[in-house]
Amino acid sequence: MTKNPTQQKPGSTAQKGAAGAKTTGTPAVKAAPANIGFLGMLRWAWRQLTTMRVALILLLILALAAIPGSLLPQRIQDPIRVSTFIEENGAWGEFLDRVQLFDVYSSIWFSSVYILLMISLVGCVLPRTNQHWKAMRQDPPRAPRRLSRMPGYQTFRLAVDPDAGTDRPSATAAAGGSGAADSAAGGPGDSAAAGQSLLGRAQQRLKKQGYRTVRLDDHIAAERGYLRETGNLVFHASLLLLVVTMAVGSLFGYSGQRVLVEGDTFTNSLVSYDSFEPGTYFDASRLDDFRLRLNSFESTFDDQATGSQFGQPRSFEADITEFHEGRETRHLLEVNQPIRVGGTGVYLTGNGYAPVFTTRDSQGTVTFSGPVVFIPQPEASGYGSRGVVKVPDAEPDQLGFVGFLLPTAGLNDNGELISRFAELRNPYVVMNVYRGDLGLDDGIPQSVYELEADDMVQVTDASGSPVTLEMAPGETVELPDGLGSITLEGVDRFVALDIRHNPTQGLMLVLSIFLLIGLGLSLFVPRRRMWVRVTDREVEVAALARGEDPRSEHAAKDLALELQD
């Protein structure tokens, strides 16, 4: 938005300048005046940026810019979905990727909007803080000459002898202005004294109501609601600091994931993580030194409810032992019950079944034995889970099994095998077998949940159709062609843990609380100026709302009534 005027032709600059002068006062963003030089241009841009108008437009753009992140898959949530999306959508997907629509919240365009907003905020908050600081140390401003122009205005005759109960003054509505009974009596000395005493009372009352007051020769000036602006500034400053703190936290924090099968132990060091995302300035040597062992995991699902609620999870409970600084602590880890070790949080983010397999070659020698993590498939019912068993030590060929676990196997109306319930009531594993080269020796890391079947062929039976193995726990199936056998020993449980550290989290909370308090003050504390003036025999009470204040006119009326009593 800051065009360098030196790049423009002199003629066009002059025209622009003239246009700029003409549009003064219109609500649209003004064009820059000509011939102000680069610095002048910057100053102009700064002034524009810090106007409410521009801040408002930036806010609206920010809201709009945040939306695509909810419509398209985002890398921060699900990088795999993003890559499938790009593959499926070809050039269009690549274009979306190039304009950073899969990384909306770290994109240049999103960042620039909120950074501009932050700058605009600074440019607004700093001068206002300065102003407010001065205003707080100054007396409330003197009464303007014509108080009757104020929105809340009351006037009444000064009662000189307060004991004369019969002819008390009456208030008149400012606009009505129709006269009240004239109760003039007594000399000018009396009236001056009465005026001073009324001002004294007025000042006392205003002070009691929390006004800051100053007594001037013929009037009281009062102001209240400084907290409104204080709250406003606290809110905006907290917001600024919140964004900065958020950024700092992500620079120094880390997050990692780890899958643990019952009986496994996790040691908090880089090599133990399945995946790890450090902040830019994260230092691996500062990982908290602790170990966690998953003793057991239990889950329950609803078998009472009807309709969509049937089969919904009701509890996930992991029994975990923590080893930290020579102490052992037992924890019950649940979804809303993280374990906190030092500054690190351990969260239960997933769980599932890990069937235990044993494979033997044709001689009966064990080639593989242990639990294999099967991932619950979102599209499958009742925790139907998919997993891969890789047996590199099998002879003569390496073997790979792609399996599907049905915790409570049953047939649906179409006669297909499905899982009816998420608990292990009738577990059943269905598998296909592949033989060949697993590709584990290439040095290229591969997923433990996928079979790289490029160099493998599916094992078939005598008739040439693919072999499908079906096993319940305890059952053993012989493979064709002397490939040996596989046994389903049982089914263990696993949990997926998120291990995270964010050093600025606590500060974020503190700032959020300040933000909320500041917001409340800035919206609900009425800010108002009041004046009470006595001239000759007339008393004027006026109120001026500064910002939203529904009660300012009543405040003037109330004070006028109180002062007459």
Added chain:
Amino acid sequence: MDVNIELATWSNLLIYSAMAVYAIAFIAYAFDLFGGRTLNSAAGGRKATAAVAASAGGGRVRRTARTSSSVAVLDPETATGPAADAGSGGGSGAAGDAAEAGSGGAVTSARTRSRRLARVGTALTALALLLHVAAIVTRTLSVMRVPWGNMMEYALTASALAGIVYLVVLKFRDVRYLGTFVAGAILITLGLCITVFYTPAAQLIPALQSYWIYIHVPIAILSTALLSISAALAVFQIVKAATEARATPRWLRFMERVPASGNIEQVSYRIAAVGFVTWTFTLIAGAVWAEVAWGRYWGWDTKEIWTFVVWVVYAAYLHARATRGWGPTKVAVLNLIGFASVVFNFSIVNVYFNGLHSYSGL
């Protein structure tokens, strides 16, 4: 795991009963707002009010009249002019004062529209709300947990709160012109609850089992209720402003019974301001809960994104009010955009978007 099926059935029956009563309230309110009988009596009313104003001005303004002056008036003729001091209630308070002062006579018959139907509507709305709340209570008792564990329960509770907010506002301002829309909107919401959103009574999924469900969700529901009332007022404000600017078309004649757009704007703004604070609280409490449940306070989950969008739009609304060049109608449109985002966040995001907040139970 226990669910008291009998109580759950009672709850559904109570929802149906509440719907029936809301429907009658809706009709009563609609006749009050749109009924044609007194639409042409504006001229007579204006004269009478002037008399009230004169007499009130001559006498002392009693402090008792103070509270009523903040009350918006349904009939525009009493809202305009110096009579604003005398306030609503058909100026009966001011008229009484005038009679006491002995300076005014024939003003006690100030012609205000008989609003019997509006009173009936309000009474029925209150009754329907009782049934509605009873439905929530029985639902709660049937599962012995908070009544906002899924989309249906959220809508059930939010609509009841919207009704309560409406009645509370009614204590301060005569906003009965909103009644048709409040009763109608609650009726539609309950209809959705018992059909498309319907979820059988059951226990909570583990992700919702936290004391934060007592803090984060009810405030979110309250915000939704507040912002919905504010948005309804904003609609009236926009239409009223349009009829103020030029001649009122015939089918909008009922808008003459609605107070000046400036008055509506103030009420709408104040409710939205409270709603914005509660929404901010919702957002912060949600972030704290997200840290406990998922390990991070903010992760741009779809629900988080839309909560943020709503927050920013309402922030823009509050700023626009203080910005030169933004007229009240434009500002009110921002309010409506904000509320549209709230509705989108609740409906579309819950049902169609994948995210961590998939609690709709559908």
